[in-house]
Amino acid sequence: MRPANDVQGRDPGASRLLVKSDLVSWIRRLMDDAEVIAPAAGAGGDLMFGPVTDPASVWLGPGNPLQPPKQFVLPQTDPIVRIERNGGGVQVSSISDERARVIFGMRSCDARGMAYLRRMQATDLPDDSYLRRADRIAVVTLACTTPCTLGFCVCCDAGPFARDGHDVQLVDLGDRFLAEGATERGRAMVADAPFRPATQGDVVRRDELEREAERHFGDESAHLGAAMRRISTRRVAEELWEAMSPWCFECGGCNFICPTCYCFSVKDRCQDHGWERCRTWDSCQYSAFTLEASGHNPRERRKERIKRRFFHKVSAQYYQRDGAVGCVGCGRCVQTCLGTTDMPAVVAAIRKGVWHG
Amino acid sequence: MATVLTTCPFCTCGCGLHLQADHGHLTGSAPSEHHPVGQGKLCARGWHAHEAPTWGPRLTRPLLRRGGEPVEVSWAEAIDAVVQGLSRILADGDPIGVLGSARATNEENFLAVKLARGALRTGNVDFCLRAGLQPLIDGVAEVTGDPWPPGRLLDLERSEFILLFEGDLAETHPRAASLVAAAVKRGARLVTVGWHQTQMSRLAARHLPVDPGAGHQVIPGLLAAVLDGGSADGAGAVAADPGLAALRAGLAGLAVGEPVREVAAWYASAARASIVVGEGALLPDEARDGAAALAMLAAVTGHLGRAGSAILILPSRGNQRGALEVGVRPDALPGGVPLDDAAVIAKLRRTWSREPSVVAGLDAEAMVAGCRGLVVVAEELPAVLRAGGGGLDALASASFVVVLDSFATATARAAHAVLPVAAFGETDGTTTSLDGRVQRVRECASPPGLARPGWQVLAELVTRFGLPCTYGSIGDLHREMTDLVPLFGEIGEGQLDESWGALVSRPATGPGVHLRTVDLGRRDPVEGPCVAVFDEAFDWGSDPSVAHAPTLCRDHVARRKLFPTGFVEMNRADADRLGVRPGWAVRLTSKHGEVTVPVVVSGEVAPGMARLPFSARDRVGVVLGGRGRAGVRVERA
Known part of the structure; x- marks a missing residue:
């Protein structure tokens, strides 16, 4: 747990106040300049992120949509290159999406996921297509003051209050929100009326809420540090991965709902006058993920793929490279796993050296 | 978005x-x-x-074959040509038929029935995959008196004991497999019956090995064990059944091994116990009797009709239950009611303003072989006919074939008229799940080009044959189905939207539980040093809606792309003994014929077995002589 912030040492101008009755008008103002994406009750009563048409429908209550907001920076099917017939040859042009957008009401775990993805896409060979889209997206998070059912963000240092990946963080203080601008763009978003300066008491209350929230998390937990030590020092028996493998149904759901998974495949979508080359989500749990054109598959067996996934998520090697574990503790894989090989279950197995299904 | x-x-x-x-x-x-x-x-x-609809070759414009070549035409021209073509065959008095599909919605299938029994006045209406499903359903129904096997998919999760006849459940029905795994995690005992190792058998408390496709082999033993062992708690309920004595007598003297006895005791003593019959678990010849015997096992142990104890028959593909229920079958009317049900006939007459055809028609195989005129709604014949590509050859002798499909299939290429219709995600309708949940499918994107929703095209065809279909919306069509299909009559107003679809079932109409002797495993003896068998699981790679989407068609698992002309899967020990390595050719010889195919070495296949892909039956089927399995000699080629 992080030591409590020093209230005195913080820039008092960074914290602002928004009376809840002004929330709708603020969202409406954001909608003037950008597409605003927020959680709302969708078909079948499922909470989902989607473009806001009615600011009053934005859901800032408990719970987080099963589908993370990753799809707005990394769509499941993402056309990136247009290939058109041009006389005898072809013409190739890039497709970019630079819509101004605000993702509103995102939770801290997902903001950490966005930061993780951006770091990945921006380093080594920067991905221009990704960055052009992501850089136009402002993120307004809502701090978690009550724990969610399946989350374990405190184990991943990814919550319950946001550390990175956001422009503005809202903290629910009852009849008003404390709004913290974390970036220049964020501070500008909360600079003008109806926002007003926060009082010292509001900031003290905010810190109390954060400490309380951290205390209350913990029904679901993942001791990632212990798992990291074992997995990085080759102290996980091969039999453990073998024992796990019939409990995975290779659905790929753990990858698709994971806020930090970014692996993709490439497919060409046929159009009237050519093709669109699309980046599509892929799963490292699929047996064809590493299948080579020769027919050779370096990770043919499922146990090798499960091992690979968790090595990438929690090994020290990747922790050092990425500066974070590849898990934000959102708990979504616990719900969506068709089998039982979700993050907390596998981490517990790695730590204890036994698998119970 | x-x-x-x-x-x-x-x-x-x-x-x-x-x-x-x-x-x-x-x-x-x-x-x-x-x-x-x-x-x-x-x-x-x-x-x-x-x-599903994104990557495959789509049909975007109506086509008519002229001078042997498909020519793009307008909808009006295409519909005129279809009406003329079919009318000519009707006028000549030649056989005509309609094929519905497990790939079509309930609404499309209902209109296929209306086209056949109402408009074209024929009982020739069927879908190809019915042949595999119907015997299993009928077998259970014969014992229970209910038209559908008892229980729900979700019963699996709370079962204390699950008897699974597979197939490869994790591959064919992953959600069902996941519910079984959840039950095992809770402490349920899982017993798998099959001839090769599968993901589920690795989770099982016990695996009962049987010959390829011969899941029925263990059923008499299970029945004998519960009847002998006094663990037939429910026998009281069926004690008065005259069939019980016959059943006992038929099983007298049967030697039952200890593992089977133990499994029988687990089943009989569990509070909630489910039986799951997956694809390819029972040979076609044994399907009806095998399913009936399983229902009797449930009856004599008191599990039949007990809440939480299910018998689940798993159809292989899409909307098979819905197609059966709305009447895409030559032997029953919509709702599966008998052809002589006067009340339903009167209702059809009143609603359609025409005397419906209530004769028994030809089944799908016979229709393809014998009808001069054929309307094919979303069926890709080489994929779903047992005859495989042979079905297309038979189609060549028909004088007018109309295909409604979303994809440029081999069947569409063989048609005289092609009507492009919307695919999944492009049209509204309903489908029925394996346990009878009628749920909506909805339009999310428009169909490409000139393609139209299938139900609208079928409604227009029906109208042109003199039965007015004035459906302003799919809701109007639902109202007609509510009236005519008993199952749909149970769906309350708004229920499809409010409660995740309607779970529907009909009360038993039969005379209650009926027991009889079982006669299993006496047919089709197999002799030979090695047993060759078809992998009967539905081949997703052959389905046009998924064939071009790599993740959907599972080509990397099916090895279809690597070995387009077929292969044989063998155990490593057998391959070593023959001195062949993966990819090398072997010759399989049976009394029916011989075939030479490359070897795939698989840990799933037991020694002495040779598994052949059903998808390559055109190429490798000769060695099985049209059966599910055969004794073969295997040599290095």
Whole structure:
């Protein structure tokens, strides 16, 4: 747990106040300049992120949509290159999406996921297509003051209050929100009326809420540090991965709902006058993920793929490279796993050296 | 960006998913968190449902064959030509028929029935995959008196004991497999019956090995054990049944091994116990009797009719239960009611303003072989006919074939008229899951080119044959189905939208439980040093809606691309003994014929077995002589 912030040492101008009755008008103002994406009750009563048409429908209550907001920076099917017939040859042009957008009401775990993805896409060979889209997206998070059912963000240092990946963080203080601008763009978003300066008491209350929230998390937990030590020092028996493998149904759901998974495949979508080359989500749990054109598959067996996934998520090697574990503790894989090989279950197995299904 | 809630179109489990579209293209699928079946989960196919209509070659314009070549025409021209072509055959008094499909919605299938029995006045209406499903359903129904086997998919999760006849459940019905795994995690005992190792057999408390496709081999033993062992608690309920004595007598003296005895005791003593029959578990010849025997096992142990104890028959593909229920079958009317049901006939007459045809018609295989005129609604014959590509050869002798499909299939290429219709995600309708949940599928993107929703095209055809179909919307069509299909009559107003589809079932109409002797495993003896068998699981790679989407068609598992002309799977020990390595050719010789194919070495196949892909039956089927299995000699070629 992080030591409590020093209230005195913080820039008092960074914290602002928004009376809840002004929330709708603020969202409406954001909608003037950008597409605003927020959680709302969708078909079948499922909470989902989607473009806001009615600011009053934005859901800032408990719970987080099963589908993370990753799809707005990394769509499941993402056309990136247009290939058109041009006389005898072809013409190739890039497709970019630079819509101004605000993702509103995102939770801290997902903001950490966005930061993780951006770091990945921006380093080594920067991905221009990704960055052009992501850089136009402002993120307004809502701090978690009550724990969610399946989350374990405190184990991943990814919550319950946001550390990175956001422009503005809202903290629910009852009849008003404390709004913290974390970036220049964020501070500008909360600079003008109806926002007003926060009082010292509001900031003290905010810190109390954060400490309380951290205390209350913990029904679901993942001791990632212990798992990291074992997995990085080759102290996980091969039999453990073998024992796990019939409990995975290779659905790929753990990858698709994971806020930090970014692996993709490439497919060409046929159009009237050519093709669109699309980046599509892929799963490292699929047996064809590493299948080579020769027919050779370096990770043919499922146990090798499960091992690979968790090595990438929690090994020290990747922790050092990425500066974070590849898990934000959102708990979504616990719900969506068709089998039982979700993050907390596998981490517990790695730590204890036994698998119970 | 558009998002709609719809139902997964693939394996019949009926999971709910949110389908997404952007700029008119389907772009994503996500599980529905609150869906009662899916509960926020999807399998690999479900996660890629949006790809089904996206990657394959689509039909975008009506086509008429002129001078041997398909020519693009207007809708008006195409419909005129179809009406003329079919009318000519009707006028000549030649046989004519309609094929519905497990790939079509309930509404499309209902209109296929209306086209056949109402408009074309024929009982020739069927769908190809019915042949595999019907005997299993009938076998259970014969014992229980209920038209559908008892229980729900979700009963699996709470079962204390599960007897699974597979197939490869994790591959064919992943959501069902996941519910079985959840039950095992809770402490349930799982027993698998099969001839090769599978993912589920690795979770099982016991695996009962049987000959290829011969799951029926263990059933008499289980029955004998519960009847002998006094563990037939429920026998009281069936004690008065005159069939019980016959059943006992037929099993007298049967030697029952200890493992089977133990499994029988587990089944009989569990509070909630389910039986699951997956694809390819029972040979076609044994399917009806095998299913009947399983229902009797449930009856004599008191599990039949007990809440939480299910018998689940798993159809292989899409909307098979719905197709059966709305009447895509030559032997019954909509709702599966008998052809002589006067009340239903009167209703059909009144609603359609025409005397319906109530004669028994030809089944799908016979129709393809013998009808001069054929309307094919979304069936790709080489994929779903047992005759495989032979079905297309038979089609060549028909004088007028109309195909309604979304994809440029081999069947469409053989047609005289092709009518392009909307695919999954492009049209509204309903489908019925394996346990009878009628759920909506919804339009999320427009069909490409001039393609139209299938129900509208069928309604127009029916109208042109003199039965007015004035459906302003699919809701109007539902109202007619509510009136005519008993199952749909139970669906309350708004229920499809409010409660995740309607779970429907009909009360027993039969005379109650009926027991009889079982006669299993006396047919089709197999002799030979090695047993060759078809892998009967439905081959997703042959389905036009998934064939071009790599994740959906599972080509990497099926090895279809690597070995397009077929292969044989063998155990490593057998391959070593023959001195062959993966990819090398072997010759399989049986009394029916011989075939030379490359070897795939598989840990799943037991020594002495040779597994042949059903998808390559055109090429390798000769060695099996049209049967499910045969004794063979294997040599290095």
